[in-house]
Amino acid sequence: MNRTNNLKRLDETIQWDVIIIGGGASGLGVAVDAANRGYKTLLLEKNDFAKGTSSRSTKLVHGGVRYLQNGDVSLVIEALKERGIMRKNAPHLVRDMSFVIPSYDWWTSPFYGLGLKIYDMMSGKLGLGPSTILDRKEIISLIPNVNKKGLKGGVIYQDGQFDDARMAISLALTASQEGACLLNYINVIGINKENNLITGVTIKNQVSGLEKEIKGKVVINATGVFSDEIIALDYPESKPKIRPSQGVHLVIDKTFLDGPHAIMVPHTSDGRVLFAVPWNGYVVLGTTDTPVELALDEPIAMESEIDFILENAGVYMTKKPTRKDVKSVFTGLRPLAASKGNSEKTKEISRSHKITISNSGLVSILGGKWTTYRKIAEDTLNKAQAVGGLPERKCNTEHLPIFGHDHKSKWTEPLYFYGTEALKIKAINPEKAETSLSKKFFISENQIIWAIQQEMALNLEDVLARRTRCLFLDAKETGIIAPKVAEIMSKTLGFKKTWEENQVKQFNELIKTYQL
Numbered sequence: 001m002n003r004t005n006n007l008k009r010l011d012e013t014i015q016w017d018v019i020i021i022g023g024g025a026s027g028l029g030v031a032v033d034a035a036n037r038g039y040k041t042l043l044l045e046k047n048d049f050a051k052g053t054s055s056r057s058t059k060l061v062h063g064g065v066r067y068l069q070n071g072d073v074s075l076v077i078e079a080l081k082e083r084g085i086m087r088k089n090a091p092h093l094v095r096d097m098s099f100v101i102p103s104y105d106w107w108t109s110p111f112y113g114l115g116l117k118i119y120d121m122m123s124g125k126l127g128l129g130p131s132t133i134l135d136r137k138e139i140i141s142l143i144p145n146v147n148k149k150g151l152k153g154g155v156i157y158q159d160g161q162f163d164d165a166r167m168a169i170s171l172a173l174t175a176s177q178e179g180a181c182l183l184n185y186i187n188v189i190g191i192n193k194e195n196n197l198i199t200g201v202t203i204k205n206q207v208s209g210l211e212k213e214i215k216g217k218v219v220i221n222a223t224g225v226f227s228d229e230i231i232a233l234d235y236p237e238s239k240p241k242i243r244p245s246q247g248v249h250l251v252i253d254k255t256f257l258d259g260p261h262a263i264m265v266p267h268t269s270d271g272r273v274l275f276a277v278p279w280n281g282y283v284v285l286g287t288t289d290t291p292v293e294l295a296l297d298e299p300i301a302m303e304s305e306i307d308f309i310l311e312n313a314g315v316y317m318t319k320k321p322t323r324k325d326v327k328s329v330f331t332g333l334r335p336l337a338a339s340k341g342n343s344e345k346t347k348e349i350s351r352s353h354k355i356t357i358s359n360s361g362l363v364s365i366l367g368g369k370w371t372t373y374r375k376i377a378e379d380t381l382n383k384a385q386a387v388g389g390l391p392e393r394k395c396n397t398e399h400l401p402i403f404g405h406d407h408k409s410k411w412t413e414p415l416y417f418y419g420t421e422a423l424k425i426k427a428i429n430p431e432k433a434e435t436s437l438s439k440k441f442f443i444s445e446n447q448i449i450w451a452i453q454q455e456m457a458l459n460l461e462d463v464l465a466r467r468t469r470c471l472f473l474d475a476k477e478t479g480i481i482a483p484k485v486a487e488i489m490s491k492t493l494g495f496k497k498t499w500e501e502n503q504v505k506q507f508n509e510l511i512k513t514y515q516l
């Protein structure tokens, strides 16, 4: 994945089979599938890959116990199947995680115990292990810091966990390996037509400022919460199809759980679920479901959402987290596909995906989950090949290993998410391979060089937010190491001191929004 080479390919290619707008879970999934089917594929992302919602999820690869409560059985079955496929194809990025539902009354354990048996059954052969009802002593041994006052027992069940931004980068690398041309920092600013049928897009290179027309047989809109903007470029009179819903996460120290298992709170004060999940040496708490009007690149957590998470998580913990315990706060926007006008509350809107085709042939992906990204891509291309008049070809991604695929990856090792590539990263400079720039989390000089040379990272934020996850783990500590990381980057890229200083200045502004 080399940006300069890919820009050259962009100049040399007269017409693409498939142009994908958006480099999140949906767009990257389509790029993998399209390239694997042998189509000439181009993906354009206006920021960095996964800068949008796809780096801001709760990081669960799950069927969604909550959707079962809502009666969305088909979504749960589909997501459980995809959970198993994702686990099999990306074992270095997806791992099994035990979730504990503590109970403080007589009915919670039998009620959720039964529901989770159905959840287990629905996952069939791709199940990750059976759920079990446990007594008080067993729950305490699994979650030593669980609130013990009134604790009766609980239920344990199995789901999956992943690193969302790393999965996105690995999908980009998979697509690239399959022959796709991917470019970050390319904004689609126009949809071009002849005789009312789409012939391509107009782009603006966010780095050079250059604009250009690109031709393609079919254009796929995979822009998440920004989908209505692209639909409006095609047909300005169209009604909004996306209802953005904001979700906030707070990251706290691992000692709040003190163990490898997660807590699932089945019923919060607003009737949703809340998770406390161990992740990369920290604990992620979340999330909320707040309807918002505007789709922003950097959505901001509301005070009420922060209070809600701290209060609801605190009920289940011996040590109650407070604002000063929060190491990082990150916020994402769900691109929900509204089905009944605007009447439903966002928590009631199904998380399943829809694919629409406009009169001029724009294929738009609406809604969906990270877990189902592969199925979304399959469904999208099955429709898009007819729209673009492409030769009909079958989807093969169910059995396609994701870049770095490695069964031996150990999550206890800091470079686990690179899979087979970890050895190559260590080899860049073996003497510096084990040295971290931070004492709080692991980030090595080799990783920074790798991100630039192999993963198309262009700036400090790309490296610290998505190639590594430092910003999402501990914002203050990330600010401390940022000047050193910028120095290594400018040395690798051959840039001047002014570049380094500007990067740190810009990044410091961003960090403020990840801190309370």
Ligand SMILES: Cc1cc2nc3c(=O)[nH]c(=O)nc-3n(C[C@H](O)[C@H](O)[C@H](O)COP(=O)(O)OP(=O)(O)OC[C@H]3O[C@@H](n4cnc5c(N)ncnc54)[C@H](O)[C@@H]3O)c2cc1C
Pocket: 021, 022, 023, 024, 025, 026, 027, 044, 045, 046, 047, 048, 049, 050, 051, 052, 053, 054, 055, 056, 057, 058, 059, 060, 061, 062, 186, 187, 188, 189, 222, 223, 224, 225, 226, 245, 246, 247, 248, 287, 288, 331, 332, 333, 334, 335, 367, 368, 369, 370, 371, 372
């Ligand atoms: C709080 C929260 C928690 C979640 N937790 C989970 C979970 O645990 N498990 C799970 O399975 N799912 C989860 N989800 C859902 C999942 O994260 C999303 O469904 C998924 O990431 C959406 O991906 P996407 O590609 O559609 O959108 P995005 O990731 O937003 O990608 C769209 C991309 O399009 C780009 N773009 C926009 N306009 C243009 C343009 N004009 N030109 C070029 N590019 C453009 C954007 O920059 C963006 O990168 C969660 C969602 C939220 C909000």
